[in-house]
Amino acid sequence: MAFRITGLDAAPFRRLYGLPDEELQNLGVRRVVADKQPGFPDRIELRDVEKGEALLLLNYLHQPAATPYKASHAIFVREWAETPYRALDETPEVLWIRPISLRAFDEKGDMTDADLTSGGDLKPAIERLLANPEVAYIHAHYAKRGCYAARIDRA
Numbered sequence: 001m002a003f004r005i006t007g008l009d010a011a012p013f014r015r016l017y018g019l020p021d022e023e024l025q026n027l028g029v030r031r032v033v034a035d036k037q038p039g040f041p042d043r044i045e046l047r048d049v050e051k052g053e054a055l056l057l058l059n060y061l062h063q064p065a066a067t068p069y070k071a072s073h074a075i076f077v078r079e080w081a082e083t084p085y086r087a088l089d090e091t092p093e094v095l096w097i098r099p100i101s102l103r104a105f106d107e108k109g110d111m112t113d114a115d116l117t118s119g120g121d122l123k124p125a126i127e128r129l130l131a132n133p134e135v136a137y138i139h140a141h142y143a144k145r146g147c148y149a150a151r152i153d154r155a
Contacts, residue, residue, distance in 0.1 A: 001126075001154070002154065002155035003126050003130055003152050003153065003154060003155055004088050005046070005085065005086075005087055006086050006150065006152075007044045007045055007085035008075075008077070008084060009084055010044050010077075010081055010082050010084065013044070016029055016056055016077075028058065028059060029056050029058040030058075031055070032054070033053070034051050034052060034055065036051060037051050038097060040053075041076060041098075041142065041149065042076055042077060042078035042094075043060070043077055043149065044077055044081040044082075044084050045078060045084070045085050046149075046150055047085070047093070048093075049078050054078070054080075055077060055079060056077045058075065058077065059074055059075075060072055060074075060148060062075075063105075065105070065108065065109020065110075067108060069111050070109070073141075073147050073148055089155070091122045091123055091126075092150075094149070095140060095149060096118075098142055098143070098144070099116065099117070099118050099142075099143035099144060100116070100117050100140050100141065100142065101114065101141040101143045102115045102129060102138050102140055102152075103138065104129040104130075104132065104135040104137075104138050105135070105136055105138070106134050106136050112132065113129055113132060113135065115129060116143060126138060126152055137153050138152040138153075139151060139152075
């Protein structure tokens with residue numbers, strides 16, 4: 001089962017790049033500088049940023065469906081990130097070095113299945129969930145903190 005993992009589009013975040021900390025704070029956003037690596041996973045490029053790189057910590061509506069599964073949570077976006085990660089049948093390191101919660105949704109945005117996985121089990125878990133014809137897409141979440149990580153679709 002071929003699949004595509006996609007990072008977030010940078011467009012909604014560009015207006016925040018370079019804003020003074022006070023303006024960010026007024027918008028509910030916080031600038032954070034990575035003090036270790038790994039530890040700060042960017043949701044656009046789907047990579048752990050390097051020590052010393054700046055990120056924006058903000059709330060993101062990752063599941064906008066008008067269902068009980070509508071959801072938002074905090075995410076990191078590397079400040080000045082532009083090119084979203086897009087890969088076919090590959091899992092980025094940022095996902096396979098952490099425990100991941102996979103949440104499968106149908107076309108309406110209702111959850112149909114879910115799984116917990118780690119590193120080497122990620123690809124088979126994705127393929128198992130996508131084998132269900134009711135599954136329209138999968139959201140990957142970092143299991144420890146519950147933050148949205150990436151979207152997974154059939155290719």
